Amino acid sequence: MLLLFVLNIGNAQEEYYFPEGVSFNKNIPSPSEFLGYEIGEWHTRHARLVSYMEKLAEISPNAQIQTIGYTHEKRPQIILTISSESNLANLENIRQEHLEHADPDGKEGEIGKMPVIVHLGYNVHGNEPSSSEVSMLVAYYLVAAQDPAVQNYLQKGVFHIEPTLNPDGRDRHTTWVNSNKGVPAVADPWDREHNEAWPSGRTNHYWFDLNRDWLPLTQVESQNRMAFYHKWLPNIVTDYHEMGSNSTYFFEPTKKFGSENPIVPRYNYDTLNTIFAKYHQEALDEIGSLYFTGERFDNSYPGYGSTYPDLHGALGIVYEQASSRGHIQNNGSEEITFPFSIRNHLRTSLATIRATIDNRELLLNWQRKFFRDARNNASGNVYVYGAKDKPGKTKQFTNLLLDHSIEVYRLKNDLKTDDRSFSKDFAYAVPGKQAQNLMVKSIFDKVTTFADSIFYDTSAWSMALAYDIPYTEISSRKLNMGKKITAEDLKTEIPEPVRSNYAYIIDWADFKAPAALYYLLKNEINIKAAFAPFSIETDKGLQDFGYGSLMISLHDQSSSPEEVYKLVSEASEKAGVPVHAVVSGRSAKGIDLGSPDFKDIGLPDIVMLTGEGTSGYEAGEIWFMLDTYLEMPVTKVDRYDFSRLDLSEYDILLMVSGNYDSLDSERIENWIKNGGTLITQRTASEWAIKKDISAIELKKNDKEKDSLARRDYAAKDKYEGARAVGGSFYQIDLDITHPLGFGYKKRTLPLYKNSRVFLEPGNDAFSKVAIFKSEPYLSGYIHPENLELISNSAALLAEKKGEGTLIMFSDDPNFRAMMLGTQRLFINALFFGSSIF
Structure with missing residues (x-):
């Protein structure tokens, strides 16, 4: 193994990586011949991966390549499709027949003749790089191996190879390890090569974990991938990862019940997983690699690349390999090399291919049965959702459902239930009796019962709660559904604003209003916000406007009425938000437009601390939200540069979770007192309290520990894990006048909590913006001790300090950019935080 690492031997690649006895077509270049170095000798940049796949598609009649989209940094997301020549010539018909076979109402295919669809996905975490190297070896094997078994694979399967699920993160990591590689390579884990700089290559451009994004689909890479996924509905999906260097190898099954999604049929776990595990076992036994199964790794959250397929009649499989985090690393007892990691992943890839072809008919039959059972076994209930006062969020939520191939219908008539009313013009219906019933349940239902108390990630994932979308579940007998909708039906144009010679109003409740506000402010339009509600006659008739509604008075502007109208129209079009024209400042009810309760809103200068010791996830969420939803810049400053930062140039300082003990807290406190706004979340809020910047106290469990208590050591992980707050939903009471x-x-309002930061509400009656209810629980696992701490604690506090404001969130209001229900709280802090008195 080490010889391979240091020597460039012509046939070493084939001899080391592939099973004994495999010969290859000499007319097709191996990866090492194409790249100019042995696989595992260097980390391969994404562009070179793409070039190799393009070369195979160019010279092999068994390969085709396509680009399914581009990343944030404009790297191509490619798919190399490999199959027999006859299959590739008939590919579109194969795809259509496959989709019809999976459809419960479609024509059942001739199983004996149908190819199985395989999606081989690699390298979703950029700094878990070995599997992308594997993708080249697998592609080479399928197009060049001179073996009757491989020809059988190509005839009976269509293989979609996605070499890099996270091209931006991969290149960030590749650049790091290649530029820090020693010759000879250094195995010491303290070497710079093995310790990436923040934020590491794990995440994408905006520092998002793409292996958590299959459900929320906030990132462009996931959106492109999802479109391709539903275009094909594969039968097998692979999800390759790396773990700590001190481990061995993991393949499914995961921990029974405790780590499994509760609504995935048992057949998936008990039968399919068991069948494939035998192939993986044999493959690793053959080369003497150690492995483990049935523990640790989670398969419950629908947003994983290995779980999402399980909810679509496929088998998703997660693989974890001990990582060299570079080219070679000493893990204490031995040295893990990059080639060793690659070989293990290659052997399980080849085992997966063999298992899939051997069980082709079983997999095809299962997918049809899965969707048929999902529809037929579903209740006859319908989810009705939407709100007149939330058209933007309702539309975005509906697009999410359509992206997951969920059937959505219009309402034929208005609907009134015991606690809610739905207008047919602003609400939609989702029947439970459809092939995508399990995804419908995942998005709408609350999860309140669990087989285990330890979670690798989140324990709640209702997107309806995340979006704060009003919905109800009723019997289909009580509802008349209208037309089935498509994404095209949701494309509506906002009417051009009517010109006014007096003022314009934008309803702050509109989901897109903040984007319009920023556009106007940056173009030097003076804007006031209503600190009290009012009703006024507009070009659309008498309209009610709530707290925060924006008023653009022509009297207050330095620009001409023509220029103001032009900018207001541009803001309306860009943001997709209606603008109301008024001809008088007199309101029919509430404050008039000249009231002191209309307050000036300024354009904030924002700086956010980032870098080593801070949460890249939380910082990335804020960065992404500001870039994407508001097109608003934020200055990102490394925590270590804080001492050189001139705080007086900024209005707002953002602090995400992190270690800030080295910061000069007195300097920050003085800046606040002089008019600055500090916004903290999670452990940064905890830091502000411990440094006495805030007068608030942390809420703690005051129960005295039993000094005589004794527990078995083997139960320690379970005991402590059950007391973590892995991620769950709670109700807060929000002061909507604040x-x-x-x-x-x-x-x-539903709020997602995944931290053990519990804030006491404090003594100031007017600073308690959001408080967890006394019985707050909505969905997800929570230990009773933690639930007691959450109850009546503070979720959001706003303290005046001198001329400035300290705003503290107990949790992350922008979590994974999918919490659109609480995102507005954070945006309000940016624009209105300095107006708190």
């Missing part, structure tokens, strides 16, 4: 609550119409 500037941080502007734009909300109801006081009750």
Whole structure:
């Protein structure tokens, strides 16, 4: 193994990586011949991966390549499709027949003749790089191996190879390890090569974990991938990872019940997983590699690349390999090399291919049965959702459902239930009796019962709660559904604003209003926000406007009425938000437009601390939200550069979770007192309290520990894991009259909590912006001790300090950019935080 690492031997690649006895077509270049170095000798840049796949498609009649989209940094996301010549010539018909076979109402295919669809996905975490190297070896094997078994694979399967699920993160990591590689390579784990700089290559451009994004689909890479996924509905999907260097190798099954999705049929876990595990076992036994199964890794969250397929009649499989985090690393007892990691992943890839072809008919039959059972076994209930005062979020939520191939219908008539009313013009219906029933349940249902108390990631994932979308579940007998909708039906044009010679109003409750506000502010339009509600006659008739509604008075502008109208029209078009024209400042009800309760809103200068010791996930969420939803810049400053930062140049300082003990807290406190706004979340809020910047106290469990208590050591992980807050939903009571609550119409709001930061509400009656209810639980696992701490604790506090403001979130309101229900709280803090008195 080490000889391979240091020597360039012509046939070493084939001899080391592939099973004994495999010969290859000499007219097709191996990866090492194409790249100019042995696989494993260097980490291969994404562009070279793409070039090799393009070369195979160019010279082999068994390969085709396509680009399914581009990343944030404009790297291509490619798929290399490999199959027999006859299959590739008939590919579109194969795809259509496959989709029809999977459809419960479609024509059942001739199983004996149908190819199985395989999606071989690699390298979703950029700094878990060995599997992308594997993708080249697998592609080479399938197009060049001179083996009757491989020809059988190509005839009976269509193989979609996605060499890099995260091209941007991969290249970030590749550049790091290649530029820090020693010759000879250094195995010491303390060497710079093995310790990437923040934020590491794990994440994409915006520092998002793409292996958590299959459900929320906030990132462009996931959106492109999802479109391709539903275009094909594969039968097998692979999800390759790396773990700590001190481990061995993991393949499914995961921990029974405890790590499995509760609504995935048992057949998937008990039969399919068991069948494939035998192939993986044999492959690793053959080369003497150690492995483990049935523990640790989670398969419950639908947003994983290995779980999402399980909810679509496929088998998703997660693989974890001990990582060299570079080219070679000493893990204490031995040295893990990059080639060794690659070989293990290659052997399980080849085993997966063999298992898939051997069980082709079983997999094809299972997918049809899965969707048929999902529809037929579903209740006859329908989910009705939407709200007149949330058209933007309702539309975005509907697009998410359509992206997951969920059937959505219009309402034929208005609907009134015991606690809600739905207008047919602003609400939609999702029947449970459809092939995508399991995805419908995943998105709408609350999860309240669990087989285990330890979670690798989140324990709650209702997107309806995340979006704060009003919905109800009723019997289909009580509802008349209208037309089935498509994405095209949701494309609506906002009417051009009517010109006014007096003022324009934008409803702050509109989901897109903040984007319009920023556009106007950056173009030097003076804007006031309503600190009280009002009703006024507009070009659309008498309209009600709530707290935070924006008023653009022509009297206040330095620009001409023509220029103001032009900018207002541009803001309306860019943001997709209606603008109301008024001809008088007199309101029919509430404050008039000249009231002191209309307050000036300024353009904030924002700086966010990032870098080593801070949460890249949280910082990335803020960066992404500001870039994507507001097109608003944020200055990202490394924590270690804080001492050189001139804080006086900024209005707002953002601090995400992190270690800030080295920061000068007195300097920050003085800046706040002089008019700055500090916004903290999770452990940064905890830091502000411990440094006495805030007068608030942390809420703690005061129960005295039993000094005589004794527990078995083997139960330690389970005991401590059960007390973590892995991620769950709770109800908060929100003061919608507070500037941080502007734009909300109801006081009750779902909030996602995944931290053990519990804030006491404090003594100031007016700073308690959002408080967890006394019985707050909505969905997800929570230990009773933690639930007691959450109850009546503070979720959002706003303290005045001198001329400035300290705003503290107990949790992350922008979590994974999918919490659109609480995102507005954070935006309000940016625009209205300095207006708190």
